[in-house]
Amino acid sequence: MRKNLYAKAAGILLLLSLFLLLGGCSSALMDPKGQIGAEQRTLILTAFGIMQIVVLPVIGMTLFFAWRYRRGNHNAAYTPEWAHNTWVEVVVWLIPCVIVLFLAGLTWYTSNSLDPHKPIAEDGEETLEIQAVAMDWKWLFIYPEQGIASVNEVAFPADTPVRFRVSSASVMNSFFIPDLGSQIYAMAGMDNDVHLIADEEGTYPGRSTNYSGSGFSGMTFDAHATSEEGFDEWVEEVKASSKSISFDDGYLELLKPSRNHPVEYFSEVSPTLYDDILNIYHSGEPVEVLPNETGYKHASSDHQEQDGDMAMNAEAAE
Incomplete structure (x- = not known):
């Protein structure tokens, strides 16, 4: 029992120490100083937020199922013959498809608006x-x-x-x-x-x-x-x-x-x-x-020099 308590305490201290170590870190991408950088940050945060619609429920349900259907819970329903539910299928497939379509549209739009070759100067503004x-x-x-x-x-x-x-x-x-x-x-x-x-x-x-x-x-x-x-x-x-x-x-x-x-x-x-x-x-x-x-140095010049050296060596040998 004590070993388990020590292990949990060590895990909590390790987690807290990670936050302390990361507290001194900074990210230029998340703290931009220019218009292009700011738009890219918005794109990163938007895409990240949209993906959480899938990520967070999956993580939450994984933890919930592990707790709900643990060995010690005898009240959990046991349905070995269950195989299909239309509403579950709709939710599982529809939401990811909508997210993929939205991200595809966002990627297409920003690929054009944030094209690095696209001038950002307004009319009459010098570059x-x-x-x-x-x-x-x-x-x-x-x-x-x-x-x-x-x-x-x-x-x-x-x-x-x-x-x-x-x-x-x-x-x-x-x-x-x-x-x-x-x-x-x-x-x-x-x-x-x-x-x-x-x-x-x-x-x-x-x-x-x-x-x-x-x-x-x-x-x-x-x-x-x-x-x-x-x-x-x-x-x-x-x-x-x-x-x-x-x-x-x-x-x-x-x-x-x-x-x-x-x-x-x-x-x-x-x-x-x-x-x-x-x-x-x-x-x-x-x-x-x-x-x-x-x-x-051109490769052709190298070959010419080598050919000349070989010819001079051949003449000297004769």
Whole structure:
């Protein structure tokens, strides 16, 4: 008897400790700071609530049946010949079907309204464009209108629609700022995009959510949602940097894999840099990023070099 009491007490303490441990946790998805994130939270909570119409009665009836038809209850009805009840069948099948149809309609509607490629700017409202390039293991952000670039830090005014054009200079990654909403995949040679907006000022963590190698854990960045004046000040701070970047000058050096790369500013950026990064994968030839050397190397060039070396070795042997 005492062992059972101790076991129950231990179970209760364990349950209470779980609530205490989870008390310090937070969820960016449930506390969004942007319009898209808020709509996604509503979708999650709505779908979760609708599903409880099935989940809660099933759990409740399971517990009730276990208690009602326990071995010690001799008053429970015993009907071994019972096999069918029309009303039970109607309830069991009709309610789940209605819920599935409702969730299907909700999914169809939100798939269109929350399409990451759909602009969120109203008529006459300007959209800030930022080009994001995933590297090993860092993020390059290019501002074509301002003519600047940054690494592992991005800034934009709050209440201003932002269009992120997203691509990758290496393997697949996923661009995500949880507080603001949708994530989008970054793939080499693909010009993807996602529209986001911050409803209030703050610094929000961003990261890749698609594993991309040994330095993946450090592939994070800070997204600063500022006032208009704060954004102008940030732009001026970036322009004060002495560094510049273009495809032939600076980019190939930045392309080398690095872990926990520090924030870096470029006061001048080639206006065609983002397109140059895309076009390297559109040449029709395989592209290999060499981790220990600078730049790209075409597979066809490798074969030509190998053939040349073999020919020189053959001549030397003769």
